[in-house]
Amino acid sequence: MTIRLCQSLMGRALLALALSFSPLMALRSMAAETASTANATALENAVVKVFSTLRPPDPYKPWSKAAPQSVTGSGVVIDGHRILTNAHMVAYASQVQIQANGSGDKLSATVLAISEGMDLALLKVDDESFFDTHKPMPRANVLPDVRDAVMAYGYPLGGNSLSITKGIVSRIEFVRYHYPVSGLRIQIDAAINHGNSGGAVIAGDKMIGLAFATVTNAQNVGYIIPNEEIDLFLRDQDSGAPKGKPALFDVTQTMENPALRSMLKLGKGVEGAIVMTPASKDAQYPLKEFDVITKIGDYPIDNQGMVKLTANSRVRFQYRVQQLAKNGMLPLTVVRNGAPMNVSVPVSASHPMLVPGLEGAYPSYFIFGPMVFSKVTAEFMAGPSANAPMLVGMSFAGNPLVTRRGDAPDAQREELVAVSAPFFPHKLMNGYSNRFFSVVYSVNGIPVRSLAHMVTLLRDLPDEMVTFRFEQRDAELVVVPRKEMLAATESVLSDNGIRSEASPDMLKVWNDKTTANN
Template sequence: MSALGAHTTLLRLGGCRQFFQRAAARSPRKTCLSTAGGGIAGFIAQRKCAPSLLKSDALFGAPGGRLLKHSGFGLEGLPGMASKRLQPSDSRDKSLRPNASTSLTSMSPSQPGGEWQRPHTKKREGDRAHAGKGGLKEGVKERGEKRSKGAERTWEFEEEFEEELVADAPFMDAVVKVYCTHTEPNYSLPWQKKRQYSSTGSGFMCAGRRVLTNAHCVEHHTQVKVKRRGDDTKFVATVLAIGTECDIALLTVEDEAFWRDVEPLNFGSLPRLQDGVTVVGYPIGGDTISVTSGVVSRIEVTSYVHGSTELLGVQIDAAINSGNSGGPAFNSRGECVGIAFQSLKSEDAENIGYVIPTPVINHFLTDFERNGQYTGFPALGIAWQRMESPALRQSLGLRNDQKGVLIRRLEPTSFAYNVLKEGDVILSFDGIPIANDGTVPFRSGERISFGYLVSQKYTSETATLRVSRQGEEVDVDVRLRIPKRLVPVHIFGKNPSYFIIAGLVFTPVCQPYLESEYGSDYDYDTPVKLLDRMLHGMARSDDEQVVVLSQVLAHDENIGYEDLSNRVVIRLNGVEIRNIKQLAELVESCQDPFLKFDLEYNEMLVLENAAARRATAQVLQDHCIPSARSADLVSTPVTEVEENTENGKPA
């Protein structure tokens, strides 16, 4: 990951709206002036403003920063980075948990007012040229020249005119507001759910009677509704697919009225540097649609904080705020060139936003069409190292004209594990040469990480790699698959698994669980060995999990173990634990007089077998737990605690 500035924080624009305390409020006019040089405002500024106003304040980042990854609606930092300085607030319909490190003031959302209604004004011929072949710039130019004749016009007039012009564009009607009610799992008490809350985001209509938005806007959804601009009706939406890695979700609406008299957006190509972009959505500060403009600052493989992945991303200098998530970014021709999804918040930077570009969007949509569901972005299944050191290249027998990257590790569950070897040097990917820094040619004068080439493939497709192995060049065909993480970033809408015996609560580790246990700073507070498994662990099989003793619910049978928590379970009665389902089966089938759990750091926990089984029912009753195991660990889910009518106590 690239360093992006001291005390820098990368925030995912949660579907919820967030209110931030500012040192000084900037007027909309100053905001427009600051983006001169890109988009609609930039075009007018270059034609009508003094040269002193044509300076763009686009920020391109500074060295030494910190990127954050996101799970749910909290923020967590990537280990090894500087301490984070900002913490978001949101407009969930519940009280926010206090956080001592928060440097922003959490505020309640403003009450919604009436919806904006389009003014019924008569337009002159040529007023809507932006919607035709001429595009946005031509429309602005023609009308701007007409209205400026015969009298000296001010920038304020042009700014008002620009807003009117964009508001009347036909493609604006395809932008919708997304309302979602979320019910998250409680990972620390996995038999429960957290209290539900609500959030809002943005989205837009695309071909096939579908709506695109961000995955984090509808994560753990129980109800999703969408509302068109200028309409007072909220339509119930169905979630068709959620792409966690790419932070895209696909919705549809059954009601015919929702699609009436609206044209879906068309997708444009990947923009160029300094191309103007206009971001549309429903961010904080009001209940009606918002338009901001800027220019493309950078195009590279970017960290996607929601999915903890790295995919192609577009950095822009348009203001992207909470609530903009899922909204479209338009080029000068009115084509959608991306989806707003995250922004950079820093003491030294302003107006740095990120857009999911059309290559990633098209991959998501094509994947869904091919498979009837979202399958994901495949990976090679390797860990690689740059080879910029001449000594390193010479030691591996590379010629001066050979460049590439070194394979350090291979994931045992990947197809590459059987055809590649540690120490191989990858020279090219599908015939495209890879440089010593891991980049490949992208466009004229641009280079990009070769991971982009991998991400453009689909699951089960094959890539041809040319590798240098012990000084000889070999062509190898590698089948691609979805990577298997030892500690998953998400559990994709499933409820967490758990198993209870005599008050001992066992559960598999995932990143949301660590966040639940250790808070937003879990990447610092998590025990070192657990953290190492999360960052560097590789699963040896598709069903391997890291199982921990999460907590001990006090009972007479577990005296002496009450303080144990988050200990990795290594073995049960000498059998190595592979996953939680295996652990539950071993306990249930055990005929030995004792249950001996070997934990990490050579700790041992022993229970008397028969007494432990009797104690389990009492623990379940005391804590109102419906079952000793989660539904995925039994063939028929248990919904209530069975009573032993003979003793009057739970069986």
């Protein structure tokens, strides 16, 4: 009886205590819920929809732009009254607008900076009062861990309101973005679709990166650019003289195979990556063929060419270049002929190629009678690259567009010059097959170094006839009368509604002699 009474009294006391605390607990719960709602609203306010009208170049009609293309994507408000988005959203944009979540108004914006290699761009809103009510999104300063929960904010196709999808971090890698730029890439399984590009990916209450790609033939595989890469881009732009990301362009190989290790006479304790093709043939270049890079800075490199990123993940050792390079030099430890040594290797953001990208520019071209010539670019190669039979045929014929695409320029060949459009219909071309995609080897026996060099040759030739030779086994000779070609140029331009016979840079080259003679 006494025990039951004590239990009853204790129960009443606990109930009274609980009742006395319930208002306080309720207030705390309400405060936490209010704070959570306010934080969620702030995050949503920082994500905007981006509208762009793009006018990219037409590499096969280099005198004109491609038809306007309207695209939509996402962007994120960051510090400095700026909006961060993807470069592919605003590259070659003739008009950019942004729209806040829940707003019925679109605001004009301007592209402040762009890095096509890193796929990042900065926008400035013309009406800066926009930022009074749309504050910067807080950004995490550390990488997330694999299996961390994330939410992707953006404006995918199929609706106008903000979309939020949930997922986890699947993996973190160091991969190529757009040649020659590589960077960290985070894979998540949250749904990312067209229109999500440029949207924020959140872990907890902070942004960990920017959505930029998805895999069309796989489910729930999306990629984001992490804050570390974004910070490199922002610091580079804020420097006032952007240089891009430094990189190491030496070709290396893993050291997993025991026969390979035996050939190099490497002990069991030696791990690293083998230099197969140094980035430079200069005798003074610090790295040599068969050097084994064992450390980058103080970070050991394993036999798969990887370094530790976190306790549970590894990435390619080239990732550390962007952290360790100082004043264009990178510290490495190598083993050469069995002896370890420290070297300092030059690194750069640029890697000159015979077939470079346009990098936001429009192609250089020159029209000579019914013939159109352009400098070959990566964009020009998009057509053949998507046509396997064409690539096979070009390879069989030894066309340099295929055989020399990975080469670096030199004194003999600064760039490739190709016939960049089908011949315009004209009697001067009668009997010749179309040389579209053929690379010019020489003009009147003089090897062509560049488009500017070829324009100079055509400008200064004293000969009545012009002979074009093309660099492939099955290419015929094209011989045309110089004066008739010059006379035909004007009618070709008029008949086809072309404003100018050359791009501004080539027109300057063409007119130099005329100016001098006057």
